[in-house]
Amino acid sequence: MFFSAGPSLILASLAVAAVIGWQRVADRPTARAIHAGLGLAVVGMSFGNLMAFTGTELVTDANGKVVKLLGKHTVGADDGTGGMPILARLGRRHAWLHGDRTRASLIGILAAGYAGLVALTAWQALRAQSLIHPDCATWLTLAAIIIAVALGIGLVHARANSAK
Template sequence: MAVLAVVSAVGMAVDERVLVGSPIWFKPLKFSISLLMYAMTLAWMLSLATRGRRVGWWAGTVVALTGAIEMVIIVGQVVRGRRSHFNYETAFDGLLFNVMAVTIVTLWISSLVISVLLFRSRQAGRAAAWAMRLGAVIALIGAALGNLMSQPTPEQQAAGGRGVSDVVGAHSVGVPEGGPSMPLTGWSTTGGDLRIPHFVGMHALQLIPLFLLVLIALAPRLARLRDERVRLRLVLVASGSYAAVLALVTWQALRGQALIHPDGATLTAAALILAGALAGTLVSLRTTPASARANDTDKELVA
């Protein structure tokens, strides 16, 4: 994926072709970077597993192989100048997209196996254990939300579904594909975009453990963060808030609303999530009694 990211970046610089309103090499660039982050994080988590290491090795290998197959198809379609996703224009295009669907489901199941191993493994500290577990669970939800994009749009259903339409499924909701979009991400600025909850959910795998690492880095300067119980509570609050944000951006996208143009209902929901996160943070930061910390001395390793 690291090599492919470089290749895709070069492709964007030298290949002027545009497909569905976006530079044709933009998709493999995004996918290779995303899979690189995903694979590195899973590899790190597997190294911390204390149970089922052989099962974890096989699950990780399947993730690597299915991700590679996915990228071979995406890059192959770029070379051919054709869409990789939702494309049923020819029998061959449809076959490739169906193969991609199978590889994604297989990758998801393998990631689920790894998540189960994380729940069964003993970790050095409850905060670390739950940061990895909850990050993996939210990432699985985000990956599963990608299935929403494969469903036919109302316009495609009106056209007769797969039997008539050359394209079945879409990223955008309420607007045509390939319209005005945000820089870097390519997300729609005029309607809903189902790639947003997919992205937000999947990268909980990195962001929630990263949040814990920030807490640990700040602990030498902030006495309250040295308490394992406080860090655990903050991780739980952050995970709950992250899940709420994922639900919010999913709801927003399904209503055909652009991320950067929220309505009153979206802003109200966002304000409630923010208030809940702040309240949870304040409660989490309360000082743990010394007696409670002493009772927890022997509980640092939790299944």
């Protein structure tokens, strides 16, 4: 029988997060990024366990023998269907980004926005909804997340510019 390393990784990440959480590391933005990253990683890893409970599937192995698989690489859809594109863009450096407090606030807002996206995709998966064909409720939730992040960034920007 094959055992997953997932629970071990989650426990190890929790241990690292606990140790780092008690220590003062670098400056505020770096510390916030590390703490948010570890927290999001643990949550993301725990969502991976949902794939183990998506049912069974009969497939043919390399020798032509029919075998029964438990779980899939996705939740709520067939393997090999639509995926999740990863978009990453780096912004230009601006003078208002130079303060520790400003950067720490932005990292907190972006981490909260990313956590919202993780929760949104988990919600879609638990409703067996396609990632690439969302319903109206999903679109509205995504819009709310984007608006909240944009407002948060706007407030940080305004605070940084008023401090000059």
